[in-house]
Amino acid sequence: MILLVTAAGPNSFFFFFFFFPRGAGRRRGRCPYSFRHRPGLLPAAPVAAAISGRRREGLEAAPGRAALRAATGGGLPWGLRPRREGLSPAAGAMALGSRAASWWARLFSPGPAAAPRGSPAWLAAGLVACRRPYSSGGKEKIDMSTYPVERIRNFSIIAHVDHGKSTLADRLLEITGTIAKTDRNKQVLDKLQVERERGITVKAQSASLFYSHKGVIYLLNLIDTPGHVDFNYEVSRSLSACQGVILVVDANEGIQAQTVANFYLAFEAQLAIIPVINKIDLKNADPERVEKQIEKLFDIPVNECIRISAKQGTNVEKVLEKVIEKIPPPHFNTTDPLKALVFDSTFDHYRGVIANIALFGGEIQKGHKIVSAHTKKRYEVNEVGILTPNEQPTDKLYAGQVGYLIAGMKEVTEAQIGDTLFMHKQPVEPLPGFKSAKPMVFAGMYPVDQTEYNNLKSALERLTLNDSSVTVHRDSSLALGAGWRLGFLGLLHMEVFNQRLEQEYNLSVILTAPTVPYKAILSSAKLIKEYGKAEITIISPAQFPDKSSVSEYLEPAVLGTILTPQEYIGKIITLCQDRRAVQKDMLYIDEHRVMLKYLFPLNEIVVDFYDALKSLSSGYASFDYEDAGYQAADLIKMDILLNGNPVEELATIIHSDKAYATGKFLCERLKDAIPRQLFEIAIQAAIGKKIIARETLKAYRKNVVAKCYGGDITRRMKLLKRQAEGKKLMRKIGNVEVPKDAFIRVLKRQPDK
Numbered sequence: 120m121i122l123l124v125t126a127a128g129p130n131s132f133f134f135f136f137f138f139f140p141r142g143a144g145r146r147r148g149r150c151p152y153s154f155r156h157r158p159g160l161l162p163a164a165p166v167a168a169a170i171s172g173r174r175r176e177g178l179e180a181a182p183g184r185a186a187l188r189a190a191t192g193g194g195l196p197w198g199l200r201p202r203r204e205g206l207s208p209a210a211g212a213m214a215l216g217s218r219a220a221s222w223w224a225r226l227f228s229p230g231p232a233a234a235p236r237g238s239p240a241w242l243a244a245g246l247v248a249c250r251r252p253y254s255s256g257g258k259e260k261i262d263m264s265t266y267p268v269e270r271i272r273n274f275s276i277i278a279h280v281d282h283g284k285s286t287l288a289d290r291l292l293e294i295t296g297t298i299a300k301t302d303r304n305k306q307v308l309d310k311l312q313v314e315r316e317r318g319i320t321v322k323a324q325s326a327s328l329f330y331s332h333k334g335v336i337y338l339l340n341l342i343d344t345p346g347h348v349d350f351n352y353e354v355s356r357s358l359s360a361c362q363g364v365i366l367v368v369d370a371n372e373g374i375q376a377q378t379v380a381n382f383y384l385a386f387e388a389q390l391a392i393i394p395v396i397n398k399i400d401l402k403n404a405d406p407e408r409v410e411k412q413i414e415k416l417f418d419i420p421v422n423e424c425i426r427i428s429a430k431q432g433t434n435v436e437k438v439l440e441k442v443i444e445k446i447p448p449p450h451f452n453t454t455d456p457l458k459a460l461v462f463d464s465t466f467d468h469y470r471g472v473i474a475n476i477a478l479f480g481g482e483i484q485k486g487h488k489i490v491s492a493h494t495k496k497r498y499e500v501n502e503v504g505i506l507t508p509n510e511q512p513t514d515k516l517y518a519g520q521v522g523y524l525i526a527g528m529k530e531v532t533e534a535q536i537g538d539t540l541f542m543h544k545q546p547v548e549p550l551p552g553f554k555s556a557k558p559m560v561f562a563g564m565y566p567v568d569q570t571e572y573n574n575l576k577s578a579l580e581r582l583t584l585n586d587s588s589v590t591v592h593r594d595s596s597l598a599l600g601a602g603w604r605l606g607f608l609g610l611l612h613m614e615v616f617n618q619r620l621e622q623e624y625n626l627s628v629i630l631t632a633p634t635v636p637y638k639a640i641l642s643s644a645k646l647i648k649e650y651g652k653a654e655i656t657i658i659s660p661a662q663f664p665d666k667s668s669v670s671e672y673l674e675p676a677v678l679g680t681i682l683t684p685q686e687y688i689g690k691i692i693t694l695c696q697d698r699r700a701v702q703k704d705m706l707y708i709d710e711h712r713v714m715l716k717y718l719f720p721l722n723e724i725v726v727d728f729y730d731a732l733k734s735l736s737s738g739y740a741s742f743d744y745e746d747a748g749y750q751a752a753d754l755i756k757m758d759i760l761l762n763g764n765p766v767e768e769l770a771t772i773i774h775s776d777k778a779y780a781t782g783k784f785l786c787e788r789l790k791d792a793i794p795r796q797l798f799e800i801a802i803q804a805a806i807g808k809k810i811i812a813r814e815t816l817k818a819y820r821k822n823v824v825a826k827c828y829g830g831d832i833t834r835r836m837k838l839l840k841r842q843a844e845g846k847k848l849m850r851k852i853g854n855v856e857v858p859k860d861a862f863i864r865v866l867k868r869q870p871d872k
């Protein structure tokens with residue numbers, strides 16, 4: 120999604136942006152490609168590192184690839200098949216662990232999993248029962264015991280933005296009879312208002328489907344995931360509840376940056392991958408070209424790809440068949456103690472927390488006493504069920520199944536995503552959970568009216584439960600009052616969060632300019648003692664320590680991936696150089712498209728890079744990034760002064776190369792935003808004592824009744840009253856009156872209408 124940038128300030132790190140389909144990448148993937156084509160890389164990294172999924176700058180091409188193949192018993196990503204002679208599958212299996220090895224083994228086994236010998240009678244009965252559970256109209260409770268693990272497939276749909284994940288999910292819901300087939304079914308799983316308005320998925324949604332294949336009914340748990348990089352955390356969490364993915368690629372656009380990123384997430388999670396080429400109905404569709412790209416980048420043979428049109432329903436049934444054939448069933452036991460992973464949660468005003476759970480063992484039902492491994496608190500289960508896609512209560516949920524649970528959790532802190540729930544008096548080793556999401560962008564949030572503070576506080580608590588990747592710290596400002604400093608995964612994430620506050624909680628807020636988390640290595644013994652450590656993280660300009668007490672400033676860096684048609688390469692390289700980026704790699708993925716890799720300072724791309732990239736490539740280039748740690752940077756704090764007094768809210772941390780342009784831009788913007796007053800105002804940008812930019816606002820007094828000739832007293836009173844009300848809105852900064860909306864206009868990221 121691209122939002123317009125009206126403020127065309129040079130390198131306007133600050134304000135106005137808005138777009139954008141990606142977010143704080145923290146991408147972790149590694150592709151077969153990355154093992155082959157990393158120039159100038161360090162010597163081979165250990166196999167464990169290769170498999171752990173952390174993309175490291177230093178992995179050597181061929182050995183890394185070989186190590187990975189060896190460790191997994193053969194060719195990995197898709198392929199998941201041994202294509203090279205001479206590697207020992209046994210050694211691979213040892214390295215990866217028996218669990219993963221058994222997954223691969225299942226993957227290669229042909230045909231659907233049959234009921235094992237010695238299966239209980241109810242399983243055998245289930246194998247012939249072909250009545251779809253929906254035939255009852257969803258009124259009867261579904262007996263989940265008729266779906267043992269052998270007949271369960273848990274999978275996610277992953278893809279680049281707009282490649283058709285939600286549309287494919289619609290068709291899967293229709294084919295399986297989960298929803299009635301009508302023309303109105305458009306992105307049914309995108310339930311949030313913000314998703315419908317923006318036409319994007321921001322929250323992963325699950326649905327349980329029942330599908331009859333060769334006379335057997337299977338329970339398919341589908342999770343539709345977001346495509347934008349900002350919401351990638353949702354994708355990685357969803358994958359923890361799955362054994363496979365459908366990787367959708369647009370037949371016209373081909374592989375894009377988020378296709379690569381999402382592929383690696385699935386690949387590293389060692390999931391079965393079903394490549395699907397969508398939109399073959401389009402006039403410009405070129406599925407052959409896309410298949411070749413998939414083979415080249417992901418090592419997936421051309422003949423493994425399924426060509427579909429999700430919109431028209433063409434070949435969608437084949438996808439379901441492949442899901443059953445290729446995705447292994449979960450391998451958990453009902454007889455084990457309960458082990459339920461909370462992989463997502465939502466907050467309902469009336470029922471409290473609704474936790475999405477995946478059962479890694481045991482079973483759960485109403486009345487069970489469960490304990491949270493994270494909080495150690497005990498709960499009694501009120502309701503369990505599956506999502507079809509609305510909540511449908513069931514009597515029980517069993518190992519391998521995915522559903523929801525309501526257990527009287529009322530406090531926002533109680534439902535920790537990544538938590539393990541177990542049966543009271545039957546403690547289990549908690550599941551590893553999730554690495555907490557790392558905020559890439561911070562901004563101040565204040566109520567427009569301070570009387571709304573408590574409402575905003577409770578809305579923030581509730582919304583952060585539904586979106587746990589947002590971090591919240593209390594903050595306050597002279598001009599804007601009490602508020603918070605929030606950490607987001609990216610700017611689109613920040614936009615969406617703000618929009619949800621407005622739409623779901625009817626609250627209007629001021630969001631200040633975004634800043635990235637910098638670091639400083641302190642040299643002053645006094646400061647080190649004060650902080651208790653030498654390295655501190657700076658999330659607000661107010662925390663920026665003076666250069667005299669710092670040995671080095673550090674800024675966050677990201678490894679960006681750009682996919683573009685070749686004719687735009689020149690312009691894109693210039694743009695990247697302007698943003699202080701260093702080229703790491705360049706590869707033709709076919710005759711026309713190129714993949715570029717650059718190391719960027721995060722603050723150079725966080726605001727308007729995506730817009731710039733899209734506009735100079737006529738919309739054809741795509742961009743994704745992943746965390747690449749910190750790098751040394753020449754950072755400074757720039758103050759904004761009004762008649763010599765610094766305005767704390769407008770201070771900013773910036774690279775010294777960009778200080779002059781940004782200072783000038785800010786002063787101009789302020790000059791437009793502050794109304795002329797009875798005295799002249801000097802608006803200055805300063806670094807320490809040095810003034811680097813200045814604008815002057817001339818004195819002025821507005822005579823609001825000037826046009827009122829004669830004696831219409833009511834009109835005069837009305838005008839004077841309006842002027843008095845306007846003055847009330849003003850906040851005093853030193854001797855300059857700055858209306859609050861001037862702050863909003865300067866600080867707010869949104870362009871003026």
Ligand SMILES: Nc1nc2c(ncn2[C@@H]2O[C@H](COP(=O)(O)OP(=O)(O)OP(=O)(O)O)[C@@H](O)[C@H]2O)c(=O)[nH]1
Pocket residue numbers: 278279280281282283284285286287306318319320321344345346347397398399400401427428429430431
């Ligand atoms: N012609 C054509 N259009 C399609 C097809 N599948 C999806 N679309 C269109 O592509 C657009 C994006 O589809 P979505 O299903 O929302 O894509 P998505 O991948 O879920 O998008 P995000 O959740 O934002 O990442 C919509 O306008 C769909 O109607 C297809 O097979 N053919």
